Amino acid sequence: MQLTDVLTYHNGRLHLENISLAALAEQMGTPVYVYSQTLLAANAQTVLTSIPPAPPDTLICYAVKANANPALLHLLGQYGFGADVTSGGELFLAQHAGIPADRIIFSGVGKTRPEIVMAIQAGIRALHVESAVELETIAEIATAHCRKVRIGVRVNPDISADTHPYMSTGQKTHKFGVSPAQAIEILTKAATHPWLEPVGLATHVGSQIRSLASFADVACFLVDMAARLAAQGIRLEYLDVGGGLGIDYDGQGAPSLADWVTAVAPPIHQAGYNLVMEPGRSIVGATGILLTCVTTIKQQGERTFVVVDAGMSDLIRPALYNAYHAIWPVVAPPPGAPSLPVDVVGPICETGDWLARERPFPPVRPGDLLAILHTGAYGFSMSSNYNGRLRPPEVLVHRDKWYTIRQRQDYHHLLDGCTPIQNLSEN
Ligand SMILES: Cc1ncc(COP(=O)(O)O)c(C=O)c1O
Numbered sequence: 001m002q003l004t005d006v007l008t009y010h011n012g013r014l015h016l017e018n019i020s021l022a023a024l025a026e027q028m029g030t031p032v033y034v035y036s037q038t039l040l041a042a043n044a045q046t047v048l049t050s051i052p053p054a055p056p057d058t059l060i061c062y063a064v065k066a067n068a069n070p071a072l073l074h075l076l077g078q079y080g081f082g083a084d085v086t087s088g089g090e091l092f093l094a095q096h097a098g099i100p101a102d103r104i105i106f107s108g109v110g111k112t113r114p115e116i117v118m119a120i121q122a123g124i125r126a127l128h129v130e131s132a133v134e135l136e137t138i139a140e141i142a143t144a145h146c147r148k149v150r151i152g153v154r155v156n157p158d159i160s161a162d163t164h165p166y167m168s169t170g171q172k173t174h175k176f177g178v179s180p181a182q183a184i185e186i187l188t189k190a191a192t193h194p195w196l197e198p199v200g201l202a203t204h205v206g207s208q209i210r211s212l213a214s215f216a217d218v219a220c221f222l223v224d225m226a227a228r229l230a231a232q233g234i235r236l237e238y239l240d241v242g243g244g245l246g247i248d249y250d251g252q253g254a255p256s257l258a259d260w261v262t263a264v265a266p267p268i269h270q271a272g273y274n275l276v277m278e279p280g281r282s283i284v285g286a287t288g289i290l291l292t293c294v295t296t297i298k299q300q301g302e303r304t305f306v307v308v309d310a311g312m313s314d315l316i317r318p319a320l321y322n323a324y325h326a327i328w329p330v331v332a333p334p335p336g337a338p339s340l341p342v343d344v345v346g347p348i349c350e351t352g353d354w355l356a357r358e359r360p361f362p363p364v365r366p367g368d369l370l371a372i373l374h375t376g377a378y379g380f381s382m383s384s385n386y387n388g389r390l391r392p393p394e395v396l397v398h399r400d401k402w403y404t405i406r407q408r409q410d411y412h413h414l415l416d417g418c419t420p421i422q423n424l425s426e427n
Contacts, residue, residue: 001042002248003286003373012332014371018400021291021330025369028393029408030293031310033380037398039287040072043257044079047279050261057274058265059125061105063243064090066280066377067288069394071405073097076283082125084243084278088115095122105240105276107154107202109175116141126150128202128240131178135186135196142195151190152200152240155183157221161206161214161244164321170205170218177203180225184232191234198234200276201225204242207281210254212263215241219264223271239268240276247285249374250324257282281377288376290315290392291330292355294368295347304342306364311346312353313389315375316382319352327355330369333362344370348387380406388414 006017014021016034024034051058061084062076068090073083074097082103083094094104104124106115111127116138119127129135129151142149156177159170169176178186183201190196201222205214222239229236241264248254255263260282268275292310299305317323327344339360346353355372364370383391390409395402 001039001046003036003039003289006036006039007289007328007371007373009332014328014330014332016289017397019397019402021289021371022369024395024397024402025291025293025330028395028404030291030369031308031314031392032291032408033288033375033392033394034291034402035072035284035288035376035394035396037075037396040075040284041079043283043287044076044081046257047261047277047283048080050258050265051275052265052269055274056269056272057238059103059238059274059276061103061276061278062283063278063280064094065381067284067379067381068093069380069405070097071396071403072284073099077103084280088112088118091115091118091122091124101125105152105202105278107204107278113137113141117145120145120147120149123147126152126200128152128154128200129178129186130154130176132182132186132189135189139190139193139196146195148195148197150197150199151187152202152238153178153183153186153198154202154204155180155222155225157203157205157218159205159214159217159221161209162211163206163208163246164323166321167207169207170203183225184229187229187234187236188232199237200240201229201236202240202242202276204244204278207244208246209244210246210252212255212259215245215260216263216267218242219267223267223273226271226273236273238274238276240278241268243278243280243282245279245282247281247374247377249326251326283377285377286374288374288379290372290375290379292370292372294364294366294370296366297364304340306342306344306361307347308344308355308370309347310355310372310392311348311387311389312350313346313348313384313386314392315355315372315379316384317375317378318355319350320382325355325375326373327359327361328371328373329362329364330371337362348389385409385414390414
């Protein structure tokens with residue numbers, strides 16, 4: 001199922017499922033993130049039904065970083081997903097959403113001692129170690145707490161993924177994981193420690209990857225390494241291929257979730273290992289739109305700037321990755337309306353604050369609503385209060401109902417955690 005199956009014009013007005021986006025914006029204001037529960041459930045279902053029957057087992061650990069709204073996490077937990085967390089904050093959110101600890105794995109290149117303590121106390125499925133030093137710290141904490149800790153190692157396979165350089169994570173020039181030789185050393189060391197249990201080998205070579213071949217390579221690489229470990233007497237429980245499946249932002253196509261599962265599961269299952277997958281974007285990316293309102297149109301030399309009330313503080317992907325997001329008017333343009341190139345930009349004091357560049361667009365006026373598509377992943381979760389902007393609300397649509405799943409911030413949120421001025425002046 002695609003976003004365009006649930007995002008459709010009825011009588012010239014854009015609807016997500018059965019909800020009129022103009023009516024929703026009227027009540028919620030703009031900018032606002034809106035997600036489709038039907039699409040979320042369909043994506044989860046596709047993954048779960050594509051998994052070959054157990055044994056061996058498969059656990060889908062949703063990458064919380066993609067979209068950490070508790071309502072979405074809760075739904076995914078109910079569908080049977082676990083969570084891949086990357087900080088104490090994400091662990092807190094996953095637990096808060098009711099995801100059982102034995103379905104949570106902790107990846108992350110710079111885990112702090114308090115985060116490690118938190119994960120051990122929670123009894124999560126495994127910590128994925130990112131360095132020999134980190135293993136020492138985990139061993140020390142596990143010993144002090146008399147808790148047996150399950151260990152996975154994130155290995156860096158030195159595989160280049162065809163994606164934006166900032167989203168490529170599996171080459172030896174990147175900070176992530178350890179070399180294959182170090183991974184073997186770390187797991188061997190863990191095997192001899194009374195409070196550590198080596199259980200898994202993980203990797204994640206990048207995000208927004210559209211080549212299934214890269215994923216098949218990753219699966220074979222892990223099977224190969226697991227065989228080397230088994231030859232040394234270390235029999236792992238699972239192999240974790242990470243996440244990274246791309247979505248079709250620009251109409252150039254992307255493999256389906258079913259094809260992704262089919263590319264990685266057979267080699268791992270045939271070798272007798274359980275499989276862990278960590279999808280983020282491919283589960284939530286297409287489920288969301290960011291609804292925004294045109295504030296001003298500016299002509300500057302040759303360029304036409306459509307200034308909207310959403311900016312890089314709400315959606316940083318264009319600025320950060322030069323990312324493309326389709327933008328649709330909420331009121332369908334009349335047939336035959338001319339399309340002229342415009343820059344859709346936000347109100348923030350940065351030239352990088354753009355959402356579309358030189359994009360052919362039908363005529364728009366201040367007050368018009370626009371929907372920025374495929375913004376369910378790395379949208380709200382990367383938002384900020386930069387320029388004193390308030391984080392937008394989030395709404396979940398399901399058939400003909402919608403629910404506010406996060407309120408818009410108000411100005412008092414800008415003071416969160418700040419020392420009151422009167423206390424400062426008393427110093
Ligand atoms: C370790 C790890 N797992 C999973 C993911 C999710 O990736 P994606 O959202 O591309 O599926 C990421 C994202 O960067 C990651 O760092």
